[in-house]
Amino acid sequence: xxxxxxxxxxxxxxxxxxxxxxxxxxxxxxxxxxxxxxxxxxxxxxxxxxxxxxxxxxxxxxxxxxxxxxxxxxxxxxxxxxxxxxxxxxxxxxxxxxxxxxxxxxxxxxxxxxxxxxxxxxxxxxxxxxxxxxxxxxxxxxxxxxxxxxxxxxxxxxxxxxxxxxxxxxxxxxxxxxxxxxxxxxxxxxxxxxxxxxxxxxxxxxxxxxxxxxxxxxxxxxxxxxxxxxxxxxxxxxxxxx
Numbered sequence: 034x035x036x037x038x039x040x041x042x043x044x045x046x047x048x049x050x051x052x053x054x055x056x057x058x059x060x061x062x063x064x065x066x067x068x069x070x071x072x073x074x075x076x077x078x079x080x081x082x083x084x085x086x087x088x089x090x091x092x093x094x095x096x097x098x099x100x101x102x103x104x105x106x107x108x109x110x111x112x113x114x115x116x117x118x119x120x121x122x123x124x125x126x127x128x129x130x131x132x133x134x135x136x137x138x139x140x141x142x143x144x145x146x147x148x149x150x151x152x153x154x155x156x157x158x159x160x161x162x163x164x165x166x167x168x169x170x171x172x173x174x175x176x177x178x179x180x181x182x183x184x185x186x187x188x189x190x191x192x193x194x195x196x197x198x199x200x201x202x203x204x205x206x207x208x209x210x211x212x213x214x215x216x217x218x219x220x221x222x223x224x225x226x227x228x229x230x231x232x233x234x235x236x237x238x239x240x241x242x243x244x245x246x247x248x249x250x251x252x253x254x255x256x257x258x259x260x261x262x263x264x265x266x267x268x269x270x271x272x273x274x275x
Contacts, residue, residue, distance in 0.1 A: 123159065204246070218252075
C-alpha cells in the first residue's frame with residue numbers, strides 16, 4: 034500500500050478476530066519503526082511494553098474497563114512516558130552528539146558545536162525537565178517571562194507544560210507504530226479508557242513513569258471491528274491558510 038492507502042486502511046478497531054494470531058516479530062519490528070518518530074530534543078522519554086502473554090493479557094481486560102478492543106485483542110502495546118529518565122537520556126544523546134560532530138562536522142566548527150551540545154544537553158535539558166512539586170516550574174516560568182520582555186522565548190516551561198511535551202512526543206511514537214502496523218495489514222486501537230494505577234502495577238512501573246496510551250492489536254472481525262464509515266469534519270473547517 035502507498036501512504037494514502039495505509040492511512041485510509043487504518044481504523045480504530047473495537048473487535049478483533051480472536052482466531053487470527055499476529056506475528057510477534059512483526060509487531061516488534063513496528064515498534065522499532067516507532068522509535069524513528071520525531072521527538073522533542075531527541076531525548077526519547079518513552080518506553081514500549083509489548084504484551085503477548087495470555088495470562089497478562091487477561092489481567093489487562095479489567096484494567097482497561099472491560100473493553101472488547103482489549104478482551105478480543107491478540108496483543109497489546111503500552112506506551113509509557115519516562116520523564117524521570119531525562120538526565121540519563123540527555124547524557125546518552127550528548128555522548129552520541131560528541132562522536133557525531135567529530136565524525137561529520139568540519140574540524141574548525143567542532144569545538145563550538147560540542148560546547149553548544151554540552152550546554153543544551155548538560156545544562157538546559159536537566160533544567161527544563163526537572164520536577165519538584167511545581168516549584169521548579171514556577172521559577173522556570175518566571176525566568177522565561179523576564180527574558181520574554183526582551184526577545185521571543187518559549188513560555189510553556191512549567192512542570193505541567195513539560196509533562197505535556199513528553200506525552201506529545203510519546204503519542205507521535207504511538208501514531209508511527211499504528212501506521213507501521215497498518216502497513217503490515219494489522220489493526221490497532223489507541224485507548225485512553227484505562228485505570229492508569231492498575232496498568233502501572235501490572236507492568237511494575239516506578240512512580241515517575243506515566244501511561245500515555247494502551248494500543249490493542251489484532252485483525253478486525255469483519256464489520257464488527259469498525260463502526261461503519263469514518264467521520265471527519267469538512268476539511269475547510271479545520272484548514273486555514275494565511
